[in-house]
Amino acid sequence: MLESDDDVPQLSSTTLAALQEFYKEKEDQENQLKNIGAEKESSNLTFDENWQLSQFWYDDDTVHSFVRGIKNSTEPTGKIALISCPTLYNEMKNQADGRQVTLFEYDQRFAIFESDFIPYDYKSPLSIPRELANSFDLVVADPPFLSEECLTKTAVTMKFLSKKKIVLSTGAIMMELAERLLGVTKCNFEPHHKNNLANEFCCFSNFNFDEAIHNK
CATH class of the missing domain: 3.40.50.150 (Vaccinia Virus protein VP39)
Known part of the structure; x- marks a missing residue:
């Protein structure tokens, strides 16, 4: 039996916004890493605590x-x-x-x-x-x-x-x-x-x- 689109769980607007923000932050950090690596500089590079x-x-x-x-x-x-x-x-x-x-x-x-x-x-x-x-x-x-x-x-x-x-x-x-x-x-x-x-x-x-x- 096939499920209709109505049966697929949907993210709330708040959850979706938080998820998009998370991916944007990850993308920004990855771009920062690439730029630092290319320029051989580390003065502005920051990492979050793990x-x-x-x-x-x-x-x-x-x-x-x-x-x-x-x-x-x-x-x-x-x-x-x-x-x-x-x-x-x-x-x-x-x-x-x-x-x-x-x-x-x-x-x-x-x-x-x-x-x-x-x-x-x-x-x-x-x-x-x-x-x-x-x-x-x-x-x-x-x-x-x-x-x-x-x-x-x-x-x-x-x-x-x-x-x-x-x-x-x-x-x-x-x-x-x-x-x-x-x-x-x-x-x-x-x-x-x-x-x-x-x-x-x-x-x-x-x-x-x-x-x-x-x-x-």
Whole structure:
């Protein structure tokens, strides 16, 4: 028995408008990605947080503080690794002043950064190019999950990539484990996010990152 057109479910005007808006936003973002890729620029590229990947972006003041601290902690020819903290990439890249910035990230949307992007899954902490061992002057990481497994495996990657200096951003509840795994201490600087999180976040380093942040 054939169904008539009257039997086919129809979307309400409100639902249809919302659906059209959703597809328009997706199309705009895809066009933005294409333009950025063609122009080799990232200054205006933005991504929505993906909460399923435990992505929570830093607020602007936190990004500026991180970038200032990173620049003051490295030479103009230095190499910087950003692990699971893509929210720092744009600002850091724009102010690199000759520094090499490499993003290690699970989210394939960031592959738009081409040679600056290396696919990374904390569950396989050493599934990265072997030639990168001990090649970064500063490694900054923000493990996506507040779990012993995630921090432990991310720490393996950090130590593999780092020459010496490391900075870790994670929940305060991970302090004891962070100190034990990485020999870091808590900074006075506290990272903040655009969307307020219930968990208290801290910054840890194995050098005086606070001083680097406050130097102009």
